[in-house]
Amino acid sequence: xxxxxxxxxxxxxxxxxxxxxxxxxxxxxxxxxxxxxxxxxxxxxxxxxxxxxxxxxxxxxxxxxxxxxxxxxxxxxxxxxxxxxxxxxxxxxxxxxxxxxxxxxxxxxxxxxxxxxxxxxxxxxxxxxxxxxxxxxxxxxxxxxxxxxxxxxxxxxxxxxxxxxxxxxxxxxxxxxxxxxxxxxxxxxxxxxxxxxxxxxxxxxxxxxxxxxxxxxxxxxxxxxxxxxxxxxxxxxxxxxxxxxxxxxxxxxxxxxxxxxxxxxxxxxxxxxxxxxxxxxxxxxxxxxxxxxxxxxxxxxxxxxxxxxxxxxxxxxxxxxxxxxxxxxxxxxxxxxxxxxxxxxxxxxxxxxxxxxxxxxxxxxxxxxxxxxxxxxxxxxxxxxxxxxxxxxxxxxxxxxxxxxxxxxxxxxxxxxxxxxxxxxxxxxxxxxxxxxxxxxxxxxxxxxxxxxxxxxxxxxxxxxxxxxxxxxxxxxxxxxxxxxxxxxxxxxxxxxxxxxxxxxxxxxxxxxxxxxxxxxxxxxxxxxxxxxxxxxxxxx
Amino acid sequence: xxxxxxxxxxxxxxxxxxxxxxxxxxxxxxxxxxxxxxxxxxxxxxxxxxxxxxxxxxxxxxxxxxxxxxxxxxxxxxxxxxxxxxxxxxxxxxxxxxxxxxxxxxxxxxxxxxxxxxxxxxxxxxxxxxxxxxxxxxxxxxxxxxxxxxxxxxxxxxxxxxxxxxxxxxxxxxxxxxxxxxxxxxxxxxxxxxxxxxxxxxxxxxxxxxxxxxxxxxxxxxxxxxxxxxxxxxxxxxxxxxxxxxxxxxxxxxxxxxxxxxxxxxxxxxxxxxxxxxx
Numbered sequence: 001x002x003x004x005x006x007x008x009x010x011x012x013x014x015x016x017x018x019x020x021x022x023x024x025x026x027x028x029x030x031x032x033x034x035x036x037x038x039x040x041x042x043x044x045x046x047x048x049x050x051x052x053x054x055x056x057x058x059x060x061x062x063x064x065x066x067x068x069x070x071x072x073x074x075x076x077x078x079x080x081x082x083x084x085x086x087x088x089x090x091x092x093x094x095x096x097x098x099x100x101x102x103x104x105x106x107x108x109x110x111x112x113x114x115x116x117x118x119x120x121x122x123x124x125x126x127x128x129x130x131x132x133x134x135x136x137x138x139x140x141x142x143x144x145x146x147x148x149x150x151x152x153x154x155x156x157x158x159x160x161x162x163x164x165x166x167x168x169x170x171x172x173x174x175x176x177x178x179x180x181x182x183x184x185x186x187x188x189x190x191x192x193x194x195x196x197x198x199x200x201x202x203x204x205x206x207x208x209x210x211x212x213x214x215x216x217x218x219x220x221x222x223x224x225x226x227x228x229x230x231x232x233x234x235x236x237x238x239x240x241x242x243x244x245x246x247x248x249x250x251x252x253x254x255x256x257x258x259x260x261x262x263x264x265x266x267x268x269x270x271x272x273x274x275x276x277x278x279x280x281x282x283x284x285x286x287x288x289x290x291x292x293x294x295x296x297x298x299x300x301x302x303x304x305x306x307x308x309x310x311x312x313x314x315x316x317x318x319x320x321x322x323x324x325x326x327x328x329x330x331x332x333x334x335x336x337x338x339x340x341x342x343x344x345x346x347x348x349x350x351x352x353x354x355x356x357x358x359x360x361x362x363x364x365x366x367x368x369x370x371x372x373x374x375x376x377x378x379x380x381x382x383x384x385x386x387x388x389x390x391x392x393x394x395x396x397x398x399x400x401x402x403x404x405x406x407x408x409x410x411x412x413x414x415x416x417x418x419x420x421x422x423x424x425x426x427x428x429x430x431x432x433x434x435x436x437x438x439x440x441x442x443x444x445x446x447x448x449x450x451x452x453x454x455x456x457x458x459x460x461x462x463x464x465x466x467x468x469x470x471x472x473x474x475x476x477x478x479x480x481x482x483x484x485x486x487x488x489x490x491x492x493x494x495x496x497x498x499x500x501x502x503x504x505x506x507x508x509x510x511x512x513x514x515x516x517x518x519x520x521x522x523x524x525x526x527x528x529x530x531x532x533x534x535x536x537x538x539x540x541x
Numbered sequence: 542x543x544x545x546x547x548x549x550x551x552x553x554x555x556x557x558x559x560x561x562x563x564x565x566x567x568x569x570x571x572x573x574x575x576x577x578x579x580x581x582x583x584x585x586x587x588x589x590x591x592x593x594x595x596x597x598x599x600x601x602x603x604x605x606x607x608x609x610x611x612x613x614x615x616x617x618x619x620x621x622x623x624x625x626x627x628x629x630x631x632x633x634x635x636x637x638x639x640x641x642x643x644x645x646x647x648x649x650x651x652x653x654x655x656x657x658x659x660x661x662x663x664x665x666x667x668x669x670x671x672x673x674x675x676x677x678x679x680x681x682x683x684x685x686x687x688x689x690x691x692x693x694x695x696x697x698x699x700x701x702x703x704x705x706x707x708x709x710x711x712x713x714x715x716x717x718x719x720x721x722x723x724x725x726x727x728x729x730x731x732x733x734x735x736x737x738x739x740x741x742x743x744x745x746x747x748x749x750x751x752x753x754x755x756x757x758x759x760x761x762x763x764x765x766x767x768x769x770x771x772x773x774x775x776x777x778x779x780x781x782x783x784x785x786x787x788x789x790x791x792x793x794x795x796x797x798x799x800x801x802x803x804x805x806x807x808x809x810x811x812x813x814x815x816x817x818x819x820x
Contacts, residue, residue, distance in 0.1 A: 244779065267783040324589050324606055385761055388779065392606055394765060399584055410765045414675060 039521065039538045044235040046255060048247055049530065050262035053240040057211060058197045060136040062177045065261065065530060070217055070238055072531045074115075075179035075202035078106065078125075079170060081287060081527050085342050085439070087170040090533075091120070091180050091203065095173065101163035101482040106156045106173075112226045114182045115207045122150035127183035129158060132191060137177045140443050141168075144479075163480045165487055167343065171440035176288075176531045205231040205535035216240065225535070232538035248272060251515065257539065258516040258523060260284070260530045266327040269513060278515055282329075284529030285512040289338040290436045292321075292330075292393060295504035298465040300429050302377050307362045309502040312430065313352035314359035315404040316397055322508045325392045329513065333506025335495045336449070340509075341439045344491045350499040359404050370405045378407035379429035384418035390432050393507065397432065423459040432507075435460060438528075441491055446475045448504055466503035550812040557808020560801035567798055571619040582616035582768040583608060590784045604773065604787050605780060614794055616768040621751055621798065624685055624769075628750035631689025633743045636696025641727050641735075643697070644704025655701070658694045666691045670753050674762050681764045684757060688750045696742050703735035737813035741806055748802035755795050770795050 054066035058075065062068060078092035089095075093107040112120040129148045133139075144162040151157060172178065180203065185196045199208050205227070206219035216239040221231055239256060241247045248264040250256045251272065256263075264272065272278040296303040296312060303309055318332035331339070335349045363369075368376040379401070383394030391412040398408040413421060421427040437445050447453035451472050453462035474494050481487040499505065514524050519540045526532035552558050580586070589607040591599055601610035643654035661669075673687035707713060708731065716726050755771030757763055763772045770791040777787030 245781065248782075265779045267780055271782065383765075388761065388776075391761060391765060392776075395583060396585060396606065398766075399581075411679060412761065412765045413679065414762065417675060 039232045039536075040540060041232050041538075042234050043539050044237060045233050045520070045537060045539055046237045046239055046257050047534075048239050048241055048250070048256050048259045048263055050244070050247075050259065050264075052242060053214065056197045057208070057217065058177075058179075058200045060132055060177070060191045060197070061139075062137055068176050068531050069260070071177065071179070071200060071202075072204075073206040073219055073236060073238075073534055074200045074204045074208055075177075075181065076204050076533055077174060077178050078180065079173035080532065081174050083283070083286070083525060083527055085286075085527070087174060091125075092173060095169070097164070097166055097169065097482075101165070102161070103157055103159040104164070104169055106158070108154050108156060109226065110154055112203050113224050114203055115201045115222060116182070116185075117224075118182065118184060120180060120182075120203055122153060122156050124180055124183045125156045126150050127187060128180045129156070131186070132181055133172075133178050136191065137179075138172060138175055140447070141172055141175070163482050165480070165482050165484070167484060167487070168440055168442060168479075171438060174287075175438075176528065204533050206236050206533075214240075227535055230535045232536065236534065244268070251278065251517070254517070258514065258520050258537075260514045261512050263515050266329055269329075269515060272515060277518055279518055280513050280515045281524050282511040282513055284514055284524035284526060284532075286340050286527035287438045288436050288512075288528045288530070289340050290434060290510040290512060291333055291338060291506035292387075292390065292432060292434050292508050292510065293333075293504055293506050294397065295431050295433070295464045296502070297426060297429050297431070297463075298467075298503060299426060300379075302368070302379075303429075305366045306501050307366045308368065310352050310500075311359040311362040311366070311404065312401070313502055313505055314355045314362065315406075316400045316507065317354040318507050319354070321393055321396060325389050325396070326508065326510065329511045330508040331511070333509045334499070336445055336498045336505065337441055337491065337495055338437060338506065338509045341437075343439050344441055344488060344495075346492045346495055348492065349495050352499065352502060352505065356404060363404065374405060375407045376405040378409070380427075381408050381410045381430045381432070382418065382421055382428040383410065383412045383432040384415070384422065384434065385412045386415040386418060387434065390434070393432055397430075419459050422463050423461065424457045426456075426463060426465065431463065433460075433463075434510075441494070442475065442479055446478070446494070449498055450475050464503050466501070468497075468501065471497060471501075547812050551808045554804075554808040554811045556804040557811070560804030560808065563797060563801045564805060567618050567801075568622060570615050571622050574615045574619055578609070578612040578615055580612070582612040583766075586612075590780070590787075592784070593786055593790070601790055602786055604776060605784070610773075610787070610790060613768045613773055614770070614791060617770045617773065617791065617794070618798075620681065620767045620769045621754065621771075621795075624681065624688070624754045625747040625751045625802075627685045628688035628692065628753070629743050629747040631685060632692035632746050632750075633696055633739070635689065635693035637700050637732075637739060639693065640697035640700025641704055641732065644701035645708055645723070645727050645731065647705075647708075651701070654697070658697050661691065662694050664691075667753065667756055670757060671760065671762060674757055679762050679764050681767055684754060684764065687757075688753045691753075692746050692749060696739060696746065699742055700735060700739055703738065704731055707731045707734055738810075741810045741813060744802060744806040744809055748799045748806070751795065751799055751802070 049069050051066050054070050055063060056067060058071035059067040076090050078090060079087050080090050082088055091109050091112060093109050095104055095106040097104050108122055108125055114120055126148050134142050134145055144160045146159050146161045148156060148158045182201050185201055186194055198211060205222050205225045207222045209218045209220050211217050216237050219236040221234050241250055244265045247259055248268040251259060269280050273280050296309045322328065322330040322332055334351060335345060337344045339345050363376055370376055381394060381398055383390040385391060394410050394412055398410045401408050422431050422433060448462050449466055449471055450462065451467040454465055455461050474490060478487060478490045478494065481490055514529065516523055521538050521540055522536045585607045586609050587596065587599055587603045587607050589603060589605050591603040593600065593602040595602060599609050599611065601614065604610060639654050643651040669691045670687045673690060674684055677683040713726060713730060716730055754769065755774065758769045758771030759775035761775055763769050773791040774788050781788055
């Protein structure tokens with residue numbers, strides 16, 4: 001799989017197939033826990049997530065959520081975001097653009113040491129940006145990148161061939177797996193196969209100790225961590241349990257304290273929180289919002305008219321999907337930019353709500369009246385089998401479309417076959433897939449709609465072949481617009497066009513859930529908590 | 542007279558009789574499904590996860606999407622029986638073909654055929670079925686073919702053994718002496734004598750095929766356009782702590798059907814090999 005843009009990793013799925021990855025809810029009245037009293041020091045925290053073991057502890061290109069989860073405790077990024085959406089420095093103290101927005105100056109934090117005792121310097125930063133970000137972790141975001149250098153011992157300057165909006169740049173610094181890696185370990189090697197990827201040496205609050213394959217990672221406290229007196233705990237264990245029911249049992253037994261990204265099946269969430277010993281929260285996923293999408297393959301001439309594509313969405317009741325398939329842990333999608341996105345979401349879009357009569361009228365007018373057998377035309381519907389929910393949605397969408405007079409042949413292939421049929425062979429008329437997007441829409445959201453997003457064989461791009469010069473031009477403008485108010489306006493326009501054109505739209509936005517023991521303190525306090533360093537977590541007795 | 546004797550011997554085995562009656566019920570259910578439940582069984586018709594008895598409209602409740610469990614069970618009987626019968630037919634055709642050829646001709650043909658059979662036997666059956674289904678695609682026909690391909694080897698070995706013991710008997714030698722062709726000897730003379738144990742084995746393959754199909758569907762690789770018992774069990778597995786009936790009802794249906802088929806196999810064995818029984 002090609003390396004996607006920053007923050008894209010959850011869409012790449014990696015090798016570890018998500019188990020029965022399920023989705024989640026906003027449980028009323030459950031807020032992420034805040035530190036109660038003074039933090040207790042010492043002890044071991046055991047964590048898990050709603051998927052399998054990673055292919056490597058650290059994968060330079062991202063490699064999916066699983067390696068992101070395991071590596072983000074060991075490596076750190078230059079910046080991160082707070083829960084209210086502000087950017088803050090991690091390994092960078094600050095950054096600012098030049099007057100023409102074609103270069104950015106980053107002040108690097110001093111006194112940071114790698115786990116092997118060597119100082120982190122601007123050399124490491126220059127190496128990481130030029131060799132790791134540009135080539136692997138942020139390759140599709142850094143298309144206009146022209147160079148990086150360190151004019152003095154605590155400053156790094158990145159230059160670009162075009163103006164780069166500040167929000168875009170800040171998002172880049174906070175991007176998943178856009179880490180600062182040690183040059184002395186990686187220089188001169190192939191970063192993808194460097195053995196250090198399975199015993200990473202980073203700057204993070206946790207130091208790698210051991211990986212027992214098939215079972216767990218053991219990390220220990222980094223005594224030389226740059227945040228004074230952090231972390232609170234002595235050890236962090238990341239344990240992998242294949243089955244959601246097994247995770248629920250391990251949590252009930254007290255063997256696992258916290259599980260991120262839907263560790264247990266939805267019916268079990270209520271059961272666990274009902275005991276009073278667990279909390280469930282949808283917080284900590286604001287910068288990685290998942291959705292389930294439906295798309296129409298433009299290579300099939302029946303979808304040439306946008307009215308036909310709109311009718312497909314009018315025929316489907318999205319609240320039914322949210323309520324029944326996801327047990328309410330989802331909400332109907334209305335725009336290619338998702339509603340938790342404070343920066344760019346607008347509700348001023350074309351609405352393709354549930355309206356079978358309108359769907360029928362649109363199809364009649366587009367030249368597809370019901371024939372003698374009651375059918376208008378036939379489609380192959382592919383529901384990607386990596387989440388069990390997709391298959392259920394497939395069964396529902398089939399019924400909904402059949403009610404609208406469209407004959408549907410449903411298939412629910414396994415993960416590799418689904419990826420191949422959707423993103424390489426384009427072997428579908430309609431497809432149900434998933435994506436996860438950060439706030440910054442370029443390129444992670446836009447590449448599903450632009451002509452340059454059509455890349456045969458690259459998963460989670462424009463698979464339906466939609467190509468519209470108007471959209472392409474608009475996205476080019478969004479890329480270089482440095483005035484944030486104007487940029488917002490352009491993104492709103494983009495949302496409007498896409499919802500009218502309807503080549504691909506979210507059926508539902510999913511709410512991912514973290515389940516934690518009530519003993520766990522200071523969790524779910526980062527808008528992408530799975531990829532946060534967890535330096536401040538602690539366990540009450 | 543001969544037929545009556547056969548039925549009498551079959552019925553002497555009480556288990557087999559019960560099995561046959563129950564299978565008949567399942568088969569009738571499968572045949573009459575469209576009469577009782579004219580609506581597509583995969584249609585969402587009610588509230589999701591209604592327990593059996595909670596709503597008189599859905600005596601067996603509804604699944605996690607709100608589909609009628611009873612309708613899916615009844616329609617599922619069709620898919621299940623069809624897959625079982627056809628997969629068994631495919632396996633029997635391949636098995637008898639290969640086994641008869643190998644046993645009758647012997648020599649290098651036998652060597653090649655039996656090494657091929659061993660090759661198939663060394664691959665774990667379920668994994669082989671899954672591989673074939675993933676490669677060919679999850680449709681009913683492909684699942685039938687896949688199950689047939691993995692289930693033919695015992696039938697081939699059994700047929701071969703029968704042929705080996707029959708091919709040099711006097712009546713066969715007499716046929717040869719009369720100048721009868723090989724094909725005719727195989728089909729008209731030896732096969733009818735070799736068939737009884739093969740039929741017993743085939744009836745067991747039907748049961749095995751149903752289990753294979755259930756496993757494939759349970760793992761989510763079944764044909765999503767068809768109501769099948771295995772798929773229902775697979776769909777219900779995430780809800781086992783809260784709505785266990787979704788797994789349990791089709792699970793019991795599979796169990797009863799497979800058990801009955803095994804009982805029938807026993808009965809057929811008694812009926813076709815009376816000497817074995819009386820010993």
